[in-house]
Structures are given as C-alpha cells and as structure tokens.
Amino acid sequence: MGLQEKVNILMVDDQIGKLLSYEAILANLGENLIKARSGKEALDILLKTDVAVVLLDVSMPELDGFELAEIIRQHPRFQKTPIIFISAVLLTDMDRLKGYERGAVDYISVPIVPELLRAKVSVFVDLHRKTSQLEALNNELRRLSSSLIAAQDQERRRIARDLHDGLGQELSGAKMIVDCIRAQGQSTEWKERAAEEASTLIDQALQQVRSISHLLHPPMLDEVGLQSSLQWYLDGLTKRSGLETSLDMQPKDFPRLGPELETTIFRIVQEALTNVYRHAEARKASISLTMKENQIAVTVQDDGKGIPDVIGDFKPDKIGVGIAGMRQRVKEFGGELRLRNGTPGTCVEVVIPIKSAAPRSQAGQFTASWGGSR
Secondary structure (H helix, E strand, O other): OOOOOOOEEEEEOOOHHHHHHHHHHHHHHOOEEEEEOOHHHHHHHHHHOOOOEEEEEOOOOOOOHHHHHHHHHHOHHHOOOOEEEEEOOOOOHHHHHHHHHOOEEEEEEOOOOHHHHHHHHHHHHHHHHHHHHHHHHHHHHHHHHHHHHHHHHHHHHHHHHHHHHHHHHHHHHHHHHHHHHHOOOOOHHHHHHHHHHHHHHHHHHHHHHHHHHHHHOOHHHHHOOHHHHHHHHHHHHHHHHOOEEEEEEEOOOOOOOOHHHHHHHHHHHHHHHHHHHHHHOOOEEEEEEEEEOOEEEEEEEEOOOOOOHHHHOOOOOOOOHHHHHHHHHHHHOOOEEEEEEOOOOEEEEEEOOHHHOOOOOOOOOEEEOOOOOO
C-alpha cells in the first residue's frame, strides 16, 4: 500500500513562540503544519489551501478567534472545517457557547497537554482523510457508472446490429423461400431444393441465436462449471480470431465454486482475452487456474506488447470500462486487482478471499495477466 498523502493543519496565533510549540507537539503526526500569525494571514491561506483542521488562538489583536471563526464559517468551502480553540484564560460557559455558535468543535486550555492536543488533532485529520477518500471513491463510482451505461448502450447497438444483419437477413431469406414454395406452378424438385435451402438458413439462424446467448451468459457455466465453459470460450475465440490459446487447470478434478465467483472468474478471463485480441498484438495466450489450500490462482499470459504504466497505476482517466469493471467485480468479493507488465505481455493479479465470495468455496486468490489491456 502506498504512502498516504499528507493533509494540512493550520495553526493560527499572533505569538511565534506558541506556533513553534504547536509545531513541535504535532510534528510526530507527519502532516503539513502551516503557521499564520494573524486572522488576515489565516484567511489568505484558507482561500488557497485545503485544510483538515484549524488550531485557533482565542485572544488575538485586531481580529480575535471568535470573529475569525465566524468569518471562516461564512464561506461555503469552510462550513464543515473543524476549528479547535486554544485559550490561555479560563473561559466561562457563555464564552464556550459563543465559540460553538461560531463554529468551534473543541477547546484546549493552556498549559497544553501535548498528548491531548495530538489526540484531538489526529481525530480530525483521520476524519478529513477518510472524507477525501470517500469523495474520490464516489467520483470514481460516478465515472464508472457513466462508462458502464455507455458500454451497455454500445453493446445493445452491437447486438441489435448482429440480430438485424445476421439473424434478421437469414430469417427473411427463409421466409421468402417458404412463400415461393407456397406459390403455384413450381415443380416438386424445385420445391424440395427450396425447402432444403430454407432449412439451411434456419439452421444458421439458430446457430447465431445460440452464439449470442452463450456470449451473454454461457449456460454451460451453470450446468457443468467453470472448466468446460472456459474451454468452450477459448475454442470459440481461437476459431474466430486466430489467437492461439491453451488452458491448464489444477487439480484435474477442479471443484465447483459458488455461481457468483465462477461467473466473476469467467468474465474476468473473457475481458482479459478480449483486451489481448484488441490491443496486445499478441499471437498466443495461455490460461492456467490452480487451487492450492486456501487460494485460487489464475494466470492469463500473452506474448503481446504490454501496457503503459498509467494503466497499471489505475489512473481514472486512463483505464477503460473493461478494467474498471473487472476491478469493481473483484472489490465486490473483498479482493484486490493489480496490473504489471510481464516478459512479454502484461500481468494482472487479483486476490479474492473465497470464504467471503461464495457458499461452495472456502478461500482464494485470483491472478490474471494479459498484454495491452485497456
């Protein structure tokens, strides 16, 4: 896991000695400590900087802490920014009430207990960090949702086009032949040839229906499990694209997993190989799936050109809906997806604890790799 991004803590006091003491106390938190010696300086900083928490001296010349807090709260950006008042004098209940009305969330009295100050500030720092992470996740979710909707619309158009151009044309041809058979004046021999031709067109239409149905959701996945479904898909992919594929599953009597987990693994392998075909410029792809004790390891390896680092780092504006969708599938099982370049190709590693994934399984790890994914 990478280092956490530092957050900003604003310390406001007209006495430099106090600011230096706050800095020494809070240094162990490892965050960015920003000093301001007046209310005006503090406001200038706030307008340019995202701040997790403000430490604010109550007694300052020109603009005291209460007045500054009220100004801060009037700005829409800072209505929820926590403010901790620090006071060198004993505040009455009315003073405290005044402070709370102006946006204070806590008070600390002088002399300051270092452990108490660090504890209070760290609470608001953690809250700010978690809020920022949640906002980032929500933004990613909204982006993924929009991408999925666009992908669904595109897939619907593709299916509609396939139905019209393929299935529709063959059925139309069969209907015209049948209409001709019903017409008067045709010889028995001609009608037999026409009926045979119509039957051939209907067989082709049925084959297209089966192909479309299988690609949307392979019935074999429910009936005979992951191994047969993956082999069926690989055979079809090789036939359609020319991409040479191989599948190895261990143990030979590979057990059934929960239906949701089997579907997830199938879809991830399917998406990986789709990316290999579209982007990797590969000639070969090998798939292995192994179950050992409490983990499942799946590898999809090709001899393609690899992927840029920005995709491996999951930059939101660089990854496509395919990778984002795989990542979301894995997260739903409490797992993690990682991308890296192989030699050659690209490696995608997905860790999934099976115990939380499906009732038929116990624990597991999923690893997939491909080249040129988007």
